[in-house]
Amino acid sequence: MIEPIQDFYAVIPAGGIGSRLWPLSRADAPKFLHDLTGSGHSLLRDTWDRLEPLAGPDRIAVVTGRAHRAAVEAELPGIDDLNVFLESEPRESAAAIGLAAAILHRRDPEVIIGSFSADHVIRGTQVFEWAVQQAVQVAREGYICTIGIPPTEPSVGFGYIRKAGELVVDGAPEAALVERFVEKPDLETAKEYVADRSYLWNAGMFIAKASVLLGELAANEPELYAGLSELAEAWDDRERRGPAVDRIWPKLKKIAIDYAVAEPAAERGRLAVIPGHFDWDDVGDFASLTKLITHGRKNDLAVLGPNARVLSDAASGILVSQTNRVISLVGVQDIVVVDTPDALLVTTVEHAQRVKGVVESLKLTGQGDVL
Amino acid sequence: MIEPIQDFYAVIPAGGIGSRLWPLSRADAPKFLHDLTGSGHSLLRDTWDRLEPLAGPDRIAVVTGRAHRAAVEAELPGIDDLNVFLESEPRESAAAIGLAAAILHRRDPEVIIGSFSADHVIRGTQVFEWAVQQAVQVAREGYICTIGIPPTEPSVGFGYIRKAGELVVDGAPEAALVERFVEKPDLETAKEYVADRSYLWNAGMFIAKASVLLGELAANEPELYAGLSELAEAWDDRERRGPAVDRIWPKLKKIAIDYAVAEPAAERGRLAVIPGHFDWDDVGDFASLTKLITHGRKNDLAVLGPNARVLSDAASGILVSQTNRVISLVGVQDIVVVDTPDALLVTTVEHAQRVKGVVESLKLTGQGDVL
Known part of the structure; x- marks a missing residue:
């Protein structure tokens, strides 16, 4: 058992529906509320359990939609009401993480926050903890620090981070500076990245002093920063919070934190990275879910669903059963x-990415009742 | 419109479940009760409608299980109660058709019966009628007459009938003698049959004087004949019928009419055939159902189900929707x-034949609730 890091606060943005996992993931049952690993817990709960030793139960905040409040609180009975930050509608990751940073910074100007997606799968607790501990050391030096995953295959489904030179920080022997972020590459490029060994997968984890993160936001997205500051100022006054959210939140710019914070910081040599030597997956679609559950064994049929009644003959892939049929x-x-x-x-692993198109089509054809 | 044939009685054995069409076909919803063509009617009803002009509405008998009585009468509101012959359990086609022959023969010793499966699909009414009219002419001469389908492809799913020489019968210009019946062949043999042109598909249609058919049964299966005669003698006495069925029916030999009647008759030169130049299919599995609905167009997706809500993208094959999902x-x-x-x-057209194995497995694993 490790001791919680004193000045550290974990932030879990629990926003995305996970459209490519439709019809498992839905607007009212987004990906983070599902047990995709057979652990018996939702991904959100697994995320909480992973962060609790690092931050302590009173220092984990969740940013989620108002619609998911009850579900989130049911999954996380230990969460302090003060740590549930409710969005009136989705505004992307810069607004979500920026809101948490702004609120927590008002409560403690010295706080270091670490943001971790609610719906990723990680295996290897101790290695994860060691990576976060190092990242916090780097953040203390004023850097924004991400945790990048050494690629195990030429994935075209993830963004990549290119390391620059080493960064000497006490307690963070693996720290390096980041040269740049790279969007999802094509297969050839991805193969080059894997061979190169200076590329890591962007796992969307950011650790920084709240003040540093807000400083980047202020420099790159001043309007967004202003809105978030105004919100944070009203936040801990219960009477003012709701009206402030209603007034300010819907006008905030929708932008990913990668663009609003991480990339500009990288350009200025202020973004660092710690390699995370743990198994990580964003479980973005059914292909990756299949691989996760079968551990890559090609001829296996992965079955997800506690009450599944399955009769299979020469079948492989994945079956998700939410009925008792x-x-x-x-x-x-x-x-x-x-x-x-x-x-x-019904589709195939090969076509798993096309599920997002199904969701779009359902919207367009007025069948949103099943989204 | 044609006039009904005076001495003709149509018999529809409505027995088989259609296991290879599970889970569409069920013990309590066998294949003949389904609308597989999108006609808006069940196959049974289509069969009735096809036979009514030939026999008249009062001269069509249905042999079915007690369990299906209500469903059959609902499908065929015009049927005379006297023409519904109920089995206490399935005993194969020789018993079913033999029972009808024995009952109808007692009512009218000169009757000519024609037996037509309740769950086949036929397109081309006039050509069908012309084939039956010829077959009745042949039956009047004391032959058992079948209607064989000129093969359009080397099917390995049907039995074949080999024609011998022509048979000169007034009003039946296409009549021929049958040399022999052939079981389902392998593909190479089937190709030879198609090239040979003296082979026809066995469509399970038999037209004969009831007396002739019963004579064959008496010669080949004397115990079965004796049981059916005893049943027929008691049949039209309402008080004796039920007990007689309970006592005699379960002991009757299970044998297909092909073996009990048609093959021995062919050996003795007493089986004739009329070629049926209409589209015919026994819709034995989902491969044949797919072909039927798509008319063989390879890239089509056949959809069966009046309330189907389908969103397909680069999909072909067949979808049967009985829910509103x-x-x-x-x-x-x-x-x-x-x-x-x-x-x-979920399977493929290629593996359609394996569905029967699924049904067997469900039985063996105690999941008969969905059969």
């Missing part, structure tokens, strides 16, 4: 079957 | 998806 899969390879009470998806 | 098929070729309230099947 008998499901028979015969002679289908690398299949994706997601069986829910009001919607059924 | 949204079903999305993405990038799956030659797929078979059958969505029912309590069971879901």
Whole structure:
């Protein structure tokens, strides 16, 4: 057991629905509320459990939509009401993480925050903790520090971070500066990145003094910064908070924190990275979910659903069962079957990325009742 | 419009469940009760409608299980109660057709019966009628007459009939003698049959004087004949019928009419055939159902189900929807998806024959609730 880091606060943005996991993920049951690993807990809860030893139970904040408040509080019975930051609507990651930074900075100007997605899967607790501990050391030096994952394959589904030279920080022997962020590459480029060994996957983790993060926001997105500051000033006054959110939040710029904070910081040599030698996956689609559950064994059929009644014969891929129906899969390879009470998806691992298009089509054809 | 044939009685054995169409076909919803063509009617009703001009509404008998009585009468509101012959349990086609022959023969010793499966699909009414009219002429001459389908492809799913020489019968210019019946062949043999042109598909249609058919049964299966005669003698006495069925029916030999009647008759030169130049399919599995609905167009997705809510993208094959769920098929070729309230099947056209194995497995694993 480790001791919580004194000046550290963990922030969990719990926002994205996970459209490419439809019809498992829904507007009212987003990805972070699902148990995708068979752990018996939601991804959100797994995230909390992973952060609690590092931050302590009273110093973990969740930024989520008003609609998910009850579900989040049910998943995290230990959460302090003061640490649930509710958005009136989704405004992307810069607003979500910036809001947490602004509120926590008002409460403690010296606080170091670490932001970790609510719906990623990580295996290897101690290695994760060691990476965060190092990142906090780097953050204390005034850097924004990310944790990058050494790629195990040429994935085209993730962004990459290119390391520059080493960064000498006490207690952070693996620290390096970041040269730049790279968008999702094509396969050839991804292969080069993997061979190069100076590229890491961008896992969307950012650790920084709240003041430093807000400083970057102020420099790069002054209007967003102003809105967040105004919100934070009203936040801990219960009477003023709601009206302030209603007035300010919907006008905030929608921008990813990568663009609003991380990339500009990298350009100025203020972004550092710690390599995270743990298993990490953003479980972005059914292909990655299949791989996660089968551990990459090609001929396995992954079954997700505690009450699944499955009869399979020469079938591989993934079956998600949310009903108590008998499901028979015969002679289908690398299949994706997601069986829910009001919607059924049948596709293949190869076409997993196209599910997002299904969601778009359902919107366009007025079938939003199943989204 | 044609006039009904005076001495003709149509018999519809409505027995088989259609296991290879599970979970569409069920013990309590067998294949013949389904609308598989999108005609708006069940196959049974289509069969009735096809036979009514030939026999008249009062001269069509249905042999079915006691369990299906209500469903059959609902499908066929015009049927005379006297023409519904109820089995206490399935005993195969020789018993079913033999029972009808024995009962109708007692009512009219000169009657000619024609037996037509309740769950086949036929397109081309006039050509069908012309084939039956010829077959009745042949039957009047004391032959058992079948209607064989000129093969349009080397199917390995049907039995074949080999024609011998022509048979000169007035009013039946296409009549021929049958040399022999052939079981389902392998593909090479089937190709030879198609090239040979003296082979026809066995469509399970038999037209004969009831007396002739019973004579064959008496010669080949004397115990079965004796049981059926005893049953027929008691049949039209309402008080004796039920007890007689309970006592005699379960002991009758299970044998197909092909073996009990048609093959022995062919050996003795007493089986004739009329070629049926209409589209015919026994719709034995989802491959044949797919072909039927798509008319063989390879890239089509056949959708069966009046309330289907389908969103497909680069999908072909067949979707059967018995629920009102949204079903999305993405990038799956030659797929078979059958969505029912309590069971879901996902397979491919190629593996359609394996569905019967699923049904066996469900029985063996105690999941008979969905059969």
